Amino acid sequence: MTQEQSLTANWGLPNRILVGPGRLQELPSLCSELGFKAPLLVTDRGLANLPMVTGTLTALTAAGLNAALFADVEGNPTGSMVEAGVAAYRAGGHDSVIALGGGSGLDVGKAIAFMSGQTRPIWDFEDIRDYWKRADPEGIAPVIAIPTTAGTGSEVGRAAVISNETQQRKVIVFHPGMLPVTVILDPELTTGLPAPVTAATGLDAFIHCFEAYCSPGFHPICDGIALEGMRLVARALPTAYRDGSDLKARTEMLAAASMGAIAFQKGLGGVHAISHAVGAMYHTHHGLTNAIVLPYVMVHNRDWIEDRIPPIAQVVGLAATTFESVLQWVLAFRRELGIPHTLAELDVPLDHAVDVSRLAATDPSASGNPRPVGTKDLEGVFRNAVQGVLP
Template sequence: MTNHSADLNADWHYPTSIRNGAGRIKELPDACKNLNIQAPLLVTDPGLAALPMIKQAVKHCQASGLRCNLFCDIQGNPTGQNVVDGVTAYKAGNHDGVIAFGGGSSLDTGKAIALMAGQKRPLWDFEDIGDNWTRADPTAIAPTIAIPTTAGTGSEVGRAAVITDEANLVKRIIFHPKMLPSIVILDAELTVDLPPHITAATGMDALSHCLEAYCAPGYHPMADGIALEGMRLVKENLPRGYANGQDRDARSQMLVASSMGATAFQKGLGGMHAIAHTLGALYGAHHGLLNAILMPYVLQANQAAIQPRIERLSRYLDLPTRGFDGFMDWVLEMRNTLGIPHSLADIAIDERQAVRVGQMAAADPSAGGNPIAFSAERYSEIFRDAVKGELNQ
């Protein structure tokens, strides 16, 4: 039985300082002062910027003596130009810290602005390749507070940002250890008005993070344990939060599951994200929705390598039918319950760029964590199956 939301208030210090509980957005000014931030730049997206929660947060900061301004020129899949514009706003306003407030796009953009606030090199010089991160001046990275309003990306506990290189139509992962926000506020009250289809897509994104981390090769029992419990929380709470957006208990548990997924995927991700990053760059589709649609097709392609792990997972989740087939049935049933389309064709993605998709997916950093090292041709095949909705069930 899940706890009542009143019992979920807690402070954690892993993987960063986390304040969990309904109504804790009130602690934002205190969080700023703890980090010696006097003039925060609040980074969010245009949709949220018009909502009372953002206006109240800015007012609350200003009433506490903080010089808080707003930056909201962000696309659904944030671009390098969005980051450049944000840095310009940061410098023009003489800011000394960032409040990243919103979904994954806002959180990633806010973290990237904080990274770039005092750097002399361009953004792409810090792409997560080799030791590129050592090029950054760590003393010039601004402190960040992260406040998620969706339970999906887990970017609030991540050390990277996914930013679209619009010139080359590719998503790049920008990384630095100090991009990890110093304080995170997980407040379920901020998520209760999320539309059901966004609740579904972001919740499935959290599931994909846990699932791909759990299946990634390599020895990391801590990540595996976090991923397992994250998936249990998704199983028990995502359908509830989808059915009743006002269920604060389910909303709170999903925020925690989201943070757990992003903590676990330090171990690695896989083919779902390799293809989803590619399709997000080429088509601008919602990242969580792409992972939700792609999930069974990538699972099927990986079956030979992950069957024993999925057997253990099915037992942990207490599924009615154990083993790989039972888990696949549960994934398909969950997608159906949440109104997730079965194929990419259902969201107007066709096969015309299949070769390019395969090449880009194979080159995506997430492909390195897939249990099987798929070729570009194999990624193209998986993509075509997902377009047509063909599963060998």
């Protein structure tokens, strides 16, 4: 059995996931199987002219599909990007979406498919109580999701994070119907990812697992998935960071990213609450912001998560299973991957600390934090993350 064959599988949780090198080539036949006749290919602007996108579009049209490209997507996607995509979707008479790219491309693609048949503004479907019931489920187009980074896990999620430009905050838009019908995890699409992006997105996957595992509540299924996800990241991310062409490491990182997004249906926490606020106000990279903030939130939560730490220590390969040993491992892991220690290194100032903390306190992720947090708590953590203070 070749390495490529050993990395190939079909998974059915939570949606159908086609895993393995070269599986992007199955996309035209997959579209035919699903009844797609006119898919809109949605991707990040930076990928639009790369062979993975141009070749995919050519393959789709060669298969007789009325496919078109929408690539007006950048990091920290906004409502206006979604609106432009919906306009392109309707004008082209499309019936489906293929979302190919990083977290931004996937989220915008899913949001376009969701909004393609809605009449209310996207903000009416924020992940609050049962707002999702406002949507017309018949107006949601099907999506195939193809990630090119291993981080957000958006390909297995039923939500999209979209920035409200007017309010300067990130909004989690949710509906069960946003879950892609099929996912392709092809590690060959991630081999060209630069090392810094590999590190930042990979740590995002780790933090999804970490926060989900530490979030209170009874969900042993998510806990088990989160622990295995952390184990995979601890093993595979340094390899993928050093050698981007390693298909085994790239496949394991794609798996870990999907696992993190499955696990965090249990909840997230203060890391994501602060990161969402910082990203909305200062347009920082989400995964990188998470990676910087993690140890500061860990210290703040220490008394509430110490009993959860031993299994984490075991899966990342530590002999000692104390909180301090895991904290020091996190700090060393970040250094190994070239992650800055402070938000100040991303040019995030303290000038609007109160505004950041207010946004963070209202973020849905805050409610999953093991230690109850309010504006003052989050402001303190944010200040520490800017200044590099680990009390």
